[in-house]
Amino acid sequence: MSVLIFIDHADGHVKKASLEALTYGADLAKQLGVAAEGLLLGTVTEDLAALGKYGISKVNQVSNEALNNLDAQVYAKAIAEAATATGATVIVFSHNQTGKAVAARVSARLKAGLVAGAISLPDTSNGFVVKKTVFSGKAFANVNITSPIKIISLNPNSYKITAGEGAATVNQLSITPDAAKVKVTAVNKVSGEVPLTEAEIVVSGGRGLKGPENWGILEDLGHALHAAMACSRPVADAHWRPHHEHVGQTGVQVAPNLYIAVGISGAIQHLAGVNRSKVIVVINKDPEAPFFKAADYGIVGDAFEILPKLTEEIKKIKG
């Protein structure tokens, strides 16, 4: 009996979303009175034993460099074998890009019920009931997993990472992965920017900024906050900003601690991409903008005057 937490990594490092999953899995193991173990496929440069500080006692590794590229089919088989080898009764993923590719496959393979997009620990007082977001963040569902093995994939940025003391033992699993049917031929990463889906603070601009030449003042605010940059759909469609910055129903869905929307009216399709943000700040010159109804804080006024002042004030407290 154990909780097995899948540890996702890129460029030799464990992803932040997986540190959330590790903390979550360790807390869940405590709740169930079982051990918490991690599982890493492939190789990383950092010290795996140090992951013990997130509350796990053991890190299982399939140390094979072929696994540094994702093939969901190969991953699912290896994870299922590892789950059987370690006697896992609960498997935890992050509901990030990798989790979305792999967790469902493992679920079908092991006939283990999956709750995808969980936001809190399960209620185990009567069954195994996990709360997840539904209707694009407009509601929650409490879902009971009825199979013997249970799989949870945790929404990024919904569980706080806690690091304490302790080291994990590292255990090499002798699992031979299948040959990949998916070949990675190119990787294009935007360097030097905070990835939108991992960002704790997101600064987003809309048509109210009037043109791409005006993005400098928004970027200044973004830099001061170490935030990721985003935009509304009309801005991406007009090619003022790249498409990967478009947040909304059909773009990227984000759930940062702080979302600052400047010059965005707040159409329902935009809100569907941002309404899981913990705190929303809206700056808009139109007091009737629907976004104010979804906001926690707001300023009615001219973004071109407000943004430079805001950046300056933030620099003061950030020292």
Place this chain on the structure above:
Amino acid sequence: MKILVCVSKTPDTTSKIAFKDGNAKFDDAGVQWIINPYDEWYALVRAIELKEKNASITLHMVTVGGADAEPIIRKALALGGDEAIRINADSNDSFYIASQIAAVAKDGGYDLVFTGKETIDYNGSSIGGMVAELLDAPYVSLATKFELNGTTATVTREIEGGEEVNEVALPAVVSCQKGVAEQRIPNMRGIMAARTKPLKVVEPVAVDALTSVVSFELPPAKAGVKLVPADNVAELVRLLHEEAKVI
């Protein structure tokens, strides 16, 4: 070459979300139903584009739902494609739904199965991966570009902070999102043609669900926006720092 596109019926994006029967069920009173946008705008339209380039491609679509799903699937047929299959079952368990689709996919011998990246109601992003596992086929998720080249496909997929280009052997399952294609509006010829396209109804295979929804809940109402005067930006920063504690 045979392509199967999975389509799902979902409430329109602008629907008011409410629940009934002691929060056990979605309240569909007055709700406008649409094809899940990711299934329609991206998966289906891309499949139609592939067929337009290569007329020998057979394009089928499949949905799991009751008779009330038929207007949605007729609308999908109006965009294009040869035939639709409705699996006569209603469920919100991903494994149950995926098992039904996989049974149809296995029977039909499809080279390619497309899904949307998620449905806008249950947001599980699970059907594609489960169908792929049940078919023992490779799976590329969150595709932003898709090209066929004979027995393989070149798929660009989203990763954190960028994109990755994958070469995948067929048969394969691919989940689609923005970038793969552009939304289309069905024209009158398509709507007329859809009326006579075959819509087969098949009964579900016996599968046990692995999950069940106990209840739904709405998020607590927002306390209301706290407005700060435009000439006192420092106050906003103070609130974010001291009250909300987010900076």
